[in-house]
Amino acid sequence: MPTPNVSFEFFPPKSLEGSFKLWETLGVLAPLDPTFVSVTYGAGGTTRKLTHEAVTAINANFGVPVAAHLTCVDATRAETLEIADQYAQAGITQIVALRGDPPKGTATFQAHPDGFGSSEDLVAALAKTGKFDIRVGAYPDPHPEAASMQACVDYLKAKIDAGATSAITQFFFEADTFFRFRDACAAAGITAPILPGILPIEDWSRARRFATACGAVIPTWLDDAYTSAIRDGREDLLSTAICTELCTDLIEGGVDDLHFYTLNRPELTRDVCAALGVAPNVALAEVA
Template identity: 40%
Template sequence: MKIFEILKKTRPISYEFSPPRTADGIPAVLEALDELKVYSPDFVSVTYGAGGSTRAFTEEITVQAKKVAGVEVMAHLTCVGQTKEEIHGVLERLDAAGVENVIALRGDPPRGETEFVPVAGGFPHATDLLSHIKANFKFGVAAACYPEGHTESVDLDADLDYIKLKVEKGADFLVTQLFYDNRYYFDFVERAKAAGIDVPIVPGVLPVLSSAQVRRFTTLCGSTIPSDLGKLLDKYADDDSSARDMGVEYATAQVRELWDQGVPGVHFYVLNRSYSVSRILDNLALPGHQRED
């Protein structure tokens, strides 16, 4: 089923997993998925890995996840390091394997590089990839958005114009980058509506696993750390276990507010670990997503 059709019927809970660096790590990813499937996720997504590396594992895990979890899957596709023909081949293989959903991304520069440069014969922008998918396949297609603006955008208005272009090129729904202050999400949704963007905007939530992790991720994507969270990160800077437990409580409160305000769903960035998200879902006890042992 297309995920945009799921969004018409319910408010999905979903997870994002990442491919391991080697094939030996695939069982651990599938194990984490197996541990989280007891909460009845509506779909899962599988990333391309940093800089477009480990893409072969993305295809394998995407196909295996559909079998293991028995839910819809969404494969990430980026413009990094591949020609149009190579990406077309990936799409053909996913289509043949029964995958019905993809998320089209430009992608980050490869490790050690600071600027994205498309390969010769590649797609320069996510919008170009979106157009190609819509013209040649019947996938349901998602795109990314940034409540606080993309780090490369001139300003918020220019960023919103580009998000609107993604929708015009065929994005059926949007998934946000991580954020820790819900006000940015609510403000973005209002601005998007005012700009004529009428597709669902699903918030992406990354539970704190450690102080260093959050500070690294927020620096990379330009997300703000609220002062209250910042104080907690300082408090647990050298205590990852306590930081993780704090992260469970913080994300529980964050998602509860989002859910109570009527968000169309919640997409958890799992980082291939089930502990935090399982406890958050236990705390929330959302209808249809309570543990089924």
């Protein structure tokens, strides 16, 4: 089995303790020589400044390419593009362009009166600058606001046509979910790389809440497996086995790149990568 390329997503720290945890996570995962790492925005753009600080610090101190999340939430077009320009000036040329979640307490996304109305609009504006490699989100299970799976495919194509160069999917639990989506995208004429998003399950109840919120289909067998594993104290063992099997199925199905949602908890991601043959790079380990 070929060894995959890997990339990792982190979220920005909100406290001194969180900062230590992020640097610890980078110390564990950066030596695995990721193709890039990304740093998220909080819901409603609440961590915009923290994201900027984390991205620039990673870029300056670790030997890995870094991508900054950028959303349309609660900012004017000028403010958003100013943030993007600050990234470019700092040498950060990868952007993960997203519409973003509604601010806490609101049910639906409402564009700022002077802001971008969609991720497609944001992608087009970023592409026009000529400064960025632009990644976008994709949904192998239908987005909660989407009318159908085909609508998700069509919207991804619109973002690619607007200037995005690749996509990262929301997490999913079965390889066939990704393969069906990949085939539908190919049929729609999408040729840009689509990276499957992988969520190592540190806590099943938390992962289940995430899945429900984002529309990821939860197989009955997975609920049953975790009910038994939690009862028997085998949750970590089950999580490692399930995630490794999912990644193996994807690789055997022709996937070359895996993007891990780490939740700033590196151990399970590290163990899965080791099982897949992803070995530490000694030079990067010295930097980390």
